[in-house]
Structure formats: C-alpha cells, structure tokens
Amino acid sequence: MQRITLTSLAALDALPFDEVIDARSPSEYAEDHLPGAINLPVLDDLERAEVGTIYVQESRLRARKLGAARVSRNVAQHLETALADKPADYKPLIYCWRGGQRSGSFAMILGQIGWQVGVLEGGWKTWRKLVQHALYEVPFPNPVLILDGNTGTAKTEILLRVAARGGQVIDLEGLARHRGSLFGLAPGDTQPSQKAFKSALALAVSRLDPTRPVLLEAESNRIGQLRLPPSIWRAMQDAPRIKIDAPIDARATWLTQAYSDIIADPDELRLRIDALAPFHAQATRAEWHQLAEIQDFETLAARLMVEHYDPRYERTALRRELANEVLKTERLDDPALEALAATLAARLG
Missing domain, CATH: 3.40.250.10 (Rhodanese-like domain)
Structure with missing residues (x-):
C-alpha cells in the first residue's frame, strides 16, 4: 500500500x-x-x-x-x-x-x-x-474573453464549436447541468451540489494553459441554484465581451431546437411558463399557454424573448460599463455557427 x-x-x-x-x-x-x-x-x-x-x-x-x-x-x-x-x-x-x-x-x-x-x-x-x-484564495489564472448576447443566440453551441476548433473554453452551463433561465434545467435532471460543481470547475481551471485566453459564456453569478466562486466571477466582470447579434426569427428557430426536450412535454412547458407568474400578468401568460397548446413554438419563443428575456438582458447590460464588440449574423444555422466559431477561435489564438 x-x-x-x-x-x-x-x-x-x-x-x-x-x-x-x-x-x-x-x-x-x-x-x-x-x-x-x-x-x-x-x-x-x-x-x-x-x-x-x-x-x-x-x-x-x-x-x-x-x-x-x-x-x-x-x-x-x-x-x-x-x-x-x-x-x-x-x-x-x-x-x-x-x-x-x-x-x-x-x-x-x-x-x-x-x-x-x-x-x-x-x-x-x-x-x-x-x-x-483554487477558487477562493488565488486570482483566476487566465485572461478571459466573454461570449455575450441575448437569449437564443446559440452562445453555448458556439462555445462548444470553438472548443472543437482548439480554442480554450470552460462550459460553465455544462458543468452546472443548467442552460440558464427558468427553462434551463432539462426535464428530469438535477443540478450537482454546490461542492460537486466547485470540484468540477476547479479541475477544469487547473487544466487550462495559463498563457492562453479562455472563452466563457456570459452568466450572472448564479447558474440555476449554483453560485459561481468569487475568483472566476471577478474575472468575468472585468473581461472584455463579444456580443452575438442575431434577429428575433433566427433566435426563435434556434430556441425551439435547443429546448425541444421541454417543448415535447406539454405539462413541463406549462410549469415553466407558470414559473414566470411573478413577472407577468395572468392575461399575458394565458396567451403564451395558448401558443403552446396550438404548438406555435417559434411564435411563443419570440414573444418570450421580446416580452421577458430581452428587456431583462438590456437592464443588465446597462449596468455594465464595458463596451461590447458585436458579431452580427442573420442566421443561426450550421454554416453561420461555424463561421462565428472560427472568428472566435482566431481571437483566442
């Protein structure tokens, strides 16, 4: 032994x-x-x-x-x-x-x-x-670049494609098993404990090449029920941001694909819409429920973004004093996502 x-x-x-x-x-x-x-x-x-x-x-x-x-x-x-x-x-x-x-x-x-x-x-x-x-007593070891953008701009998918091209990334939502927002937890799944999340995150950080920048998706300091440790949160707050800008119809199409697991379960979708009750009137939620019942999911996604997520994003953005570089795209299909990933991978070096 x-x-x-x-x-x-x-x-x-x-x-x-x-x-x-x-x-x-x-x-x-x-x-x-x-x-x-x-x-x-x-x-x-x-x-x-x-x-x-x-x-x-x-x-x-x-x-x-x-x-x-x-x-x-x-x-x-x-x-x-x-x-x-x-x-x-x-x-x-x-x-x-x-x-x-x-x-x-x-x-x-x-x-x-x-x-x-x-x-x-x-x-x-x-x-x-x-x-x-690693997470509380020393600074985050790498230069950080933040991938920002409104809900539905395929940030996580772009992040993963950057990683496939050799870019250095940490998928925070993947480690937290949560896609952000009230729609973020996959049906039937649970998030890891806070301690387990920290362990996975600390190991991911330890595997980084400290001489190269790392791309992180824009998050609040909480992903679902899990809180980001202070070292990485401070680094994210201070980091430059690149914002993905896409039209609402492209984002709605992407969201219906990305959240197909929730859309496929009417009861689960109903619960997620009802969870927005503290923020929206009953009449508005009734209209969203009606769109779900007739399976007009792209219109539902567009309305959720316009009436809920985009205004919240703008209020958050106003609190930031960092200028964003903007990458515009008219589509979020495979060729467009590959082009965006190539641009970001090149920025990371």
Whole structure:
C-alpha cells in the first residue's frame, strides 16, 4: 500500500493509477467526490451511522468490531462484482473522508490480492482544500474573453464549436447541468451540489494553459441554484465581451431546437411558463399557454424573448460599463455557427 500526497488539482491527471475509488458512503459521494471516481463504499449510510453511534454512546471496541465486520462484507461484495474482472496489474487509488480507516482497510485487503494500491493522504479533505484554494484564495489564472448576447443566440453551441476548433473554453452551463433561465434545467435532471460543481470547475481551471485566453459564456453569478466562486466571477466582470447579434426569427428557430426536450412535454412547458407568474400578468401568460397548446413554438419563443428575456438582458447590460464588440449574423444555422466559431477561435489564438 502506497500513501499518495496530492499537491495540486492538476496532479490528479498524472497519478499512475487505473481508477480512483471513493470508499465513503453513497451520500458523501453524492455530495462531492474527486472527478471520475467510482463509489465502492465500505460502509453504507446506515452502517456508518450505526457504527458512529455505538462508538460515541456505547463502546469504542464494539464499534470497531462491528465496523470491521461490515467493511469485510462490503469489500467482499465489491470483489465479487465491480472488481471481479480486474487484471493482475490493476492499480487503484482509494480515498475516504480523511484517508484513514475506511480507505486503509479497503487498500489492505486489495493489496493482499497483489494489486498495487494507493491511498490518498488526507482523503477527500485534501481534495477539498485544493479546490477552495483554487477558487477562493488565488486570482483566476487566465485572461478571459466573454461570449455575450441575448437569449437564443446559440452562445453555448458556439462555445462548444470553438472548443472543437482548439480554442480554450470552460462550459460553465455544462458543468452546472443548467442552460440558464427558468427553462434551463432539462426535464428530469438535477443540478450537482454546490461542492460537486466547485470540484468540477476547479479541475477544469487547473487544466487550462495559463498563457492562453479562455472563452466563457456570459452568466450572472448564479447558474440555476449554483453560485459561481468569487475568483472566476471577478474575472468575468472585468473581461472584455463579444456580443452575438442575431434577429428575433433566427433566435426563435434556434430556441425551439435547443429546448425541444421541454417543448415535447406539454405539462413541463406549462410549469415553466407558470414559473414566470411573478413577472407577468395572468392575461399575458394565458396567451403564451395558448401558443403552446396550438404548438406555435417559434411564435411563443419570440414573444418570450421580446416580452421577458430581452428587456431583462438590456437592464443588465446597462449596468455594465464595458463596451461590447458585436458579431452580427442573420442566421443561426450550421454554416453561420461555424463561421462565428472560427472568428472566435482566431481571437483566442
């Protein structure tokens, strides 16, 4: 068993292990974990609570005995299932909350098989400290360029096409699993926890080439229920902006494609329109509902932009004192998006 010290977020990619195993309970894993780690708990949530209660309230010795029995059974199950087909030269890296008994016990058993096992020194707490340092204690490392524009100007799609051309980008909405606005959460999906979002974002930042600029989509300091950390938010506020300018009909067509998952579910679309009740009169929302019922989705998208999203964007833009460079396009079809992506990729160098 080898004790592994992680000194930076970027060092995670260079560790010589085939797989990272999170030995903590499912709820701990769900809240946050090292990106890419799989969860093979040595104690589930109920077992962890039971052992902890006995340890504090009854007997440390009894708690240790019970914990050892539960750990042995759970590791045996993992060996018969998730780890059953691993080869002789398998190299897992295991961690728990603080790199102590749970990961150590798991690693000891796997080591007896002959596998070359590593245990992360300090466990998840070490990872968490590195994430906090990257997002709260040091400035954002790269020059930033902001891709701006009204709702429906295909900013995320353009961002991804810039990345495909070799441009350096971070897809904030992709990491947050949210497309922005009240229509942004895909039906049936959930956003990651704030801690998990920070972990994914910090790792993405650590993978950037600090000598090159990075393109980010314009956002508020909140994407759905998740807040942007201060280092990246300050960098975004100070960054120059390039605004995509497209006519309303092209934007409406794009939105009906981009939000086809919501359009396909009448009940979900009705809920999203009703969520705008604090901002618009019942009569206006009734007209939007009628457009949805007759499946005139492009007209509905156009009205939502003209009556709700565009005015909100303009009020936000007035608070900015940064001049925007404007890229005009009459269409948002594939050739037009490729042309915009090529222009932006060239700006990034």
